[in-house]
Amino acid sequence: MSVDVLSLDEIRDASVGGKAYGLARLVSMGLPVPPAFVLRNASVGEQPEALSKFYADIGAGPVAVRSSALGEDGEDASFAGQYETVLNVQGMDALLQAIDRCVDSLSSERAHSYQREQADVESVGMNIVVQVMVDARAAGVVFTADPVSARRDLLVVDAVAGLGEKLVSGEATPDHYRVDSGGHILGRQLAGSEPLLSDAEIEAIAVGARSAARHEGQPLDLEWAIDQDGTLFWLQARPVTTLPADLNAFDTPLPRPDDVLTISNVSEMMPGAVCPLTGSFTGWGIDYGLQHMQVAVGARPRIQPDWQITAWAFGHLFLNLTGNVVMSSAVLGSTVEQTGQALCGRVIPELKALPPQSLPRRIFNTARLLRYCLKAPSVVERFGDDLATFRVEHKDSSRAMWSEIEGKADFFNRAMAVHIQSSALSGFLSSIVENMVSGRSNNSTSEEQSEAVRLLSGATGVESAVMLEKLDAVVDRVAAHADAPDRFREATPEDALAWLQNEPELSPAFATFLQENGHRGYRELCMRDPAWGESAEPLIQSMQAAVNARLLAGELRQPQAGSIEWSQLSRGLRWVLPKAHDAIRRREHTKSQLVAVAHQFKLAFQHLGQRLQAEGALPEADLVNFFSFDELPGLVAGSGSTAVEQALARREALHYQQSFEFPEISVGAPQPLEERSLISADGVLHGRPASRGVIEGVARVAHTLAEAAALQPGEILVTPITDIGWTPYFSLIGGLVTDLGSAVSHGAVIAREYGLPCVVNTREGTVYLQTGDRIRLDGDKGVVEKLPA
Numbered sequence: 143m144s145v146d147v148l149s150l151d152e153i154r155d156a157s158v159g160g161k162a163y164g165l166a167r168l169v170s171m172g173l174p175v176p177p178a179f180v181l182r183n184a185s186v187g188e189q190p191e192a193l194s195k196f197y198a199d200i201g202a203g204p205v206a207v208r209s210s211a212l213g214e215d216g217e218d219a220s221f222a223g224q225y226e227t228v229l230n231v232q233g234m235d236a237l238l239q240a241i242d243r244c245v246d247s248l249s250s251e252r253a254h255s256y257q258r259e260q261a262d263v264e265s266v267g268m269n270i271v272v273q274v275m276v277d278a279r280a281a282g283v284v285f286t287a288d289p290v291s292a293r294r295d296l297l298v299v300d301a302v303a304g305l306g307e308k309l310v311s312g313e314a315t316p317d318h319y320r321v322d323s324g325g326h327i328l329g330r331q332l333a334g335s336e337p338l339l340s341d342a343e344i345e346a347i348a349v350g351a352r353s354a355a356r357h358e359g360q361p362l363d364l365e366w367a368i369d370q371d372g373t374l375f376w377l378q379a380r381p382v383t384t385l386p387a388d389l390n391a392f393d394t395p396l397p398r399p400d401d402v403l404t405i406s407n408v409s410e411m412m413p414g415a416v417c418p419l420t421g422s423f424t425g426w427g428i429d430y431g432l433q434h435m436q437v438a439v440g441a442r443p444r445i446q447p448d449w450q451i452t453a454w455a456f457g458h459l460f461l462n463l464t465g466n467v468v469m470s471s472a473v474l475g476s477t478v479e480q481t482g483q484a485l486c487g488r489v490i491p492e493l494k495a496l497p498p499q500s501l502p503r504r505i506f507n508t509a510r511l512l513r514y515c516l517k518a519p520s521v522v523e524r525f526g527d528d529l530a531t532f533r534v535e536h537k538d539s540s541r542a543m544w545s546e547i548e549g550k551a552d553f554f555n556r557a558m559a560v561h562i563q564s565s566a567l568s569g570f571l572s573s574i575v576e577n578m579v580s581g582r583s584n585n586s587t588s589e590e591q592s593e594a595v596r597l598l599s600g601a602t603g604v605e606s607a608v609m610l611e612k613l614d615a616v617v618d619r620v621a622a623h624a625d626a627p628d629r630f631r632e633a634t635p636e637d638a639l640a641w642l643q644n645e646p647e648l649s650p651a652f653a654t655f656l657q658e659n660g661h662r663g664y665r666e667l668c669m670r671d672p673a674w675g676e677s678a679e680p681l682i683q684s685m686q687a688a689v690n691a692r693l694l695a696g697e698l699r700q701p702q703a704g705s706i707e708w709s710q711l712s713r714g715l716r717w718v719l720p721k722a723h724d725a726i727r728r729r730e731h732t733k734s735q736l737v738a739v740a741h742q743f744k745l746a747f748q749h750l751g752q753r754l755q756a757e758g759a760l761p762e763a764d765l766v767n768f769f770s771f772d773e774l775p776g777l778v779a780g781s782g783s784t785a786v787e788q789a790l791a792r793r794e795a796l797h798y799q800q801s802f803e804f805p806e807i808s809v810g811a812p813q814p815l816e817e818r819s820l821i822s823a824d825g826v827l828h829g830r831p832a833s834r835g836v837i838e839g840v841a842r843v844a845h846t847l848a849e850a851a852a853l854q855p856g857e858i859l860v861t862p863i864t865d866i867g868w869t870p871y872f873s874l875i876g877g878l879v880t881d882l883g884s885a886v887s888h889g890a891v892i893a894r895e896y897g898l899p900c901v902v903n904t905r906e907g908t909v910y911l912q913t914g915d916r917i918r919l920d921g922d923k924g925v926v927e928k929l930p931a
Contacts, residue, residue, distance in 0.1 A: 146182040147192040150175065158182050159210030159269040164379035168364075171357050173350055173376045177201065178273035180210065185268075186242045194234060200274050204232045207240035210269040211248060225268075229307060230275060241270050276375050278367040280338045281306030282316060284351045285382060287361035290831050292385055292798040293814075294361060296328070297321040297348050301338045306365055306377070312863040312882055312889060315903050318830070321348045328816065331830075339368075346374050354379055361385055386794035389456055392421055392770065394449040396811065401464040402493045403453055403808045406486040408461045412665055415457030415799035418792060419747060420669045422770035423554070424740065425459050428452050431558035432466070435566060438514045440507040441472035455812045457799030461485060463493050463807075471496040473508045484569060492809050518567040522728055525560045528553075529735055534746040540753040544778045547746050551771070557732075557739040564732040568725035572598055575722050578715050597706060597715070601723035605730040609659050616651050617685055621692035623648060631689050635679040638686060661741035662734075669744050670767040676745075754778070760786060768792040798834070801922060827904045827911075829879070831924035832890035835899035837877045838929065841915045843908050858919055860907050864889035872896045877919040879907045879926055901926055 148158065153166035162180040169175050177200040181190070197205075209225035226247035228240035248268045282301035287294040300309055300316040308314035317338045318331040327344060330337060339347075347366055355362045358381075365378040396403075408428065416425065432451040436442045442450075451465035463481060470476040482490035498504065534550055537543040576594040620626055620642065629641045643649050660675025674681045708716060751766030759780065760766065768789035769777050777785055802814035842857040844850040853859065858877040872878075877899040878889050893900035899921035907926060911917060916929040 145184055145188050145190045147190050147196050148180045148182060149196070150178055150180070153180065157212075159212050159267075160380055161208060161210035161378060162269055162271050163210075165271065165273075165377075167358065168354065168376045168379050171354055173354065174374065176274040176276055176375050176377070178271055181241065181270040181272070183267060184241060184245050184270045186245050189238060193237075197234065197237060197272065200272070204230045204275040205237065206271075206273050206275050207231050207237065207244055208271045208273070209244045209247065210271050212267045212269070227307070229305065237272065241272075244268070244270050273377070276367040276369050276377070278305050279303070279370050279372075280343075281365070281367035281377075282309055284347050284364050284366060285361070286351050286355040286364075287382055287385055288320070289363075289382060289384060290834065291801075292389055292795065294385075294388055294390065295323045295813075297323075297351060299339070299344060299347055302333075303338055306367060312880065312902075315882055319344050322813075325349075343368060343372075343374070350374065350376065386798060387788065387791035389795050389799055391792070391795075392418055392454055392457070393811070394452075394454045396453060396462070397448070397450055398464060400810055401453075401462050402490065403460040403462055403812055404486055404490075405458070405460060405804050405806055405812075408452065408459050412459050412667060414665070415796055415802070416459060416668060417670045417767040417796060418770045418773075419767045420667075421454050421457070421459065422772065423551075423669055423743070424667045425449075425452060425454050426771075427555050427558040428459075430555045431562040434555075434559040435514065435562050436469055436472075438563075439469070439473060439511040440503070441469045453812075456802050456804075456814060457796060458802065458804065458812075460804075460808070460812060463490060464496070467493065467496050471498045472504060473511050474504050475508065480573075486806070490807060492807055514563065515567040515570045518563045518725075519728065521560055522564055522732055525556070525732075526735065529557075529739065532739070532742070534742045536746065536749045538753075540750060540757055540759065540778050543746070543750045543753050544774060547743065547750065548775075551743075554739055554743055557736045561729075561732040561736045564725070564729045568722070568729040571718060571722035571725045574718055575715065578712065578718070597711075597719055598722060598726065601726045604727050605734050607730075609662070612655055612658070613685070614688075616648075616655050617688045617692060619648055619651055620685065621689045626689055627693065631686055631693065633686075635682045635686070639678055639682045642682070661738050666737045667740045669740075669747050670764070673741055673744065675741075750774075750778075760789075765789040765793065768796075826928075827879075827901075827907055827926040829901040829904035829907070829924045829926065831900075831921050832902045833878075833893040833898055833900035833921050835877070835897070835921045836919065837899050838916065838918045839876045841879075841911045841913060841917050842875075843911055843913045845908065858917060860911050862908055872898065877921070879904055879911070879917075879919060881905055881907050 150162075150166045150169045153163060156163040158166075158180050165175055165178060179196040179200065181193070207228045209227065211225055226244045228243055231237050231240045245268050280301050280303055282299060283306065284300075285298040288296040288298050297320070299319040299321065301319070302309045302314045302316045309316050315333045317333055319339065320328045321344065322328055325345060325348060327341065332338075350366075351362065351364050354364060354376075358379075361382040363380050363382050364376060367375050367377055369375065412420075412424070426449070429449045429452040430445065433442065433445045436451070437445055449462075451462050451468075453460040453462050463485060466481050466485065467478050470478055470481055478493045478495050479489045482488060482493055499507070532550075532553060535546055537546055572594070575597060576590070579594045579597070580590040620630055623630070623645070625641075625645075629645075630638045633641065642652050656675055656678065661673050663671065663673040663677075664680055665671045666673060706719075711719070747766055748763065751760060751763030754760040754766060754777065755763045759777065765786065766774075766777075769785070773781075773785075804812050804814060837858065839856055839858045840854075841860050842850070842853050843860045844853070845862060850859065850861070853874055855874055856876040857874075858879060859875045860879045862881045864878070864880065872893065875898065878893050879900075880889055880902045881904055882902070890900055890902055899919050901919060901921055901924050904926060911926075911928065916931060918925075918927045918929055920926070
């Protein structure tokens with residue numbers, strides 16, 4: 143193919159390579175780009191006639207000559223540093239030599255290795271960008287999504303003095319700035335004593351980068367430079383290749399922009415991030431049940447299809463306290479202070495009252511609330527009768543299975559509503575007990591609250607407590623077995639479970655416990671997390687700890703219910719306290735019923751995934767959990783490979799979401815807490831997290847490629863810096879630690895693509911660590927710890 147020379151405004155597609163096409167896109171957006179032209183289908187020694195003219199048109203001064211190979215800077219691979227770049231090229235002879243150098247780099251061994259292993263191609267075509275050099279005061283890169291945390295609401299700017307090549311090569315540690323979606327600078331990490339960029343320059347970079355990302359409809363990694371006169375130029379634009387799905391894809395809009403949210407209460411039931419199926423099924427079920435209560439008492443006219451009393455953000459579930467205050471505005475005797483106390487255990491100053499309904503309406507609604515609570519026992523009884531015959535049947539095809547699930551999904555919402563009604567009666571009677579103890583309707587002292595709790599804890603036969611008593615009985619029998627220390631306590635959970643299930647003296651009692659409680663487990667309303675009946679290892683781990691305590695202490699501490707001197711209580715307390723105890727037992731019973739219903743749906747969704755896998759619609763049954771409930775009909779109908787790719791990206795996103803922590807109270811849309819500063823300790827190096835993951839292994843300190851030749855598979859490479867010559871080792875090592883660099887250094891970019899944990903900018907990793915040291919590399923926190931030999 144002949145060599146073409148094109149100006150940037152003549153480029154219409156990616157046939158000129160990702161780098162050149164990215165520059166053309168920047169020009170089309172109206173962003174300032176240094177003058178440039180492109181050689182398409184470049185080859186060594188071939189000089190197109192128009193080359194000298196194009197060079198003269200851009201000033202015939204110093205230029206940068208860069209590769210723009212097909213596939214480079216694309217959505218699937220970056221080819222970071224694999225091909226040659228030549229800077230400060232001046233004159234036609236030097237330009238021709240630089241072009242040949244770039245074309246020659248296409249056939250280098252390192253490029254071929256990368257093409258085969260990471261880009262899965264055997265050969266690519268080379269195009270060349272020739273661009274006017276910027277006399278840069280500062281230069282760097284900007285990610286419109288944080289490549290480490292995967293947050294698309296954060297923009298990350300790295301800057302170095304002078305040319306940006308020092309940043310990309312890792313030779314210089316940059317200033318690091320983080321900007322939120324509102325344009326606020328959240329943090330600065332400076333390489334020197336003074337920042338390289340002013341706030342106005344950071345804002346200009348952020349505005350331009352976000353404009354480009356909106357134009358392209360995806361997160362971008364852009365290079366920029368500010369010249370000596372303060373003019374901002376854009377040098378490159380490429381997609382960010384290592385992001386999972388959008389972490390905020392399922393965020394629910396708030397009914398009011400300043401709603402007050404909390405992680406309290408709901409996070410006790412569902413801690414951490416949840417998969418899309420759990421959020422859309424269980425999360426919505428919670429909102430439905432709470433809305434059902436408010437409709438029943440007249441606090442809202444109907445159940446809204448949008449989330450009103452719960453919220454979903456960054457994959458985590460929250461309780462909307464303002465949505466709960468809707469109840470306070472509709473009935474008598476309920477305040478925002480009481481709402482905070484009931485849901486968070488304290489008054490929430492940020493929570494404000496909503497405009498109250500009229501007094502006659504509140505009086506009427508209060509009567510409805512009383513009726514709603516007092517009807518709980520009969521509602522629970524009727525639900526129990528229906529639950530006894532309720533089954534989600536497993537069908538032979540995905541279509542039939544989905545029809546079964548869809549037709550019975552409302553039963554889960556009903557189970558949630560019944561549990562909330564049962565809980566409302568328990569909360570109502572518990573409040574009466576506390577008010578009687580204190581003699582006031584609010585502001586009881588801590589001592590009075592403690593006394594009320596003591597009286598309420600006197601309830602016996604509570605289902606959750608009975609379950610623990612039965613488990614303790616099994617633990618007692620295990621601890622008394624002569625083989626328990628070796629075969630159970632010291633074994634892996636898998637081996638301990640196998641021993642327990644095959645030991646004739648113990649297996650019947652354990653099997654009985656699982657038969658009665660196998661639907662329970664950690665995050666038991668999650669549609670993805672297995673219950674004890676499907677995966678008993680988590681239960682075994684807790685039993686191992688209990689057996690260990692039993693063997694060390696000689697006996698297990700048993701829960702003791704406080705005795706109540708009934709004769710010392712007032713007549714009112716003697717009347718209401720037994721009813722409060724009944725309500726507590728009923729609340730725990732409906733919680734178990736709710737979990738039993740959730741368990742049926744959990745197994746049904748699991749079976750649906752298995753059917754879809756057997757029919758070829760999904761490569762793994764687990765991926766069914768990464769579709770929302772509303773998306774499942776399309777999946778069953780055959781939504782194609784795009785949906786599967788999206789589900790895979792969402793599963794990857796869940797790992798990022800799980801790492802986020804949130805403040806107890808958020809006003810407006812919740813934001814993850816900023817990373818806490820870690821206190822330095824002996825044996826710990828602190829750097830910058832550049833690629834996620836945690837690994838423990840043997841360090842291999844290598845200052846040169848010759849030293850790196852001794853690397854063994856799985857070793858953690860510790861080096862001052864990596865450049866393109868180190869690329870072949872990335873398929874060998876288990877992780878990477880560098881003294882210098884940033885999140886956009888060559889090593890960091892390639893480590894993310896290979897899925898290697900990586901910490902950069904440790905400053906003295908190669909000094910402190912020695913080959914053969916056992917280390918723990920935490921790419922999530924940017925920490926490297928030396929372990930005992």
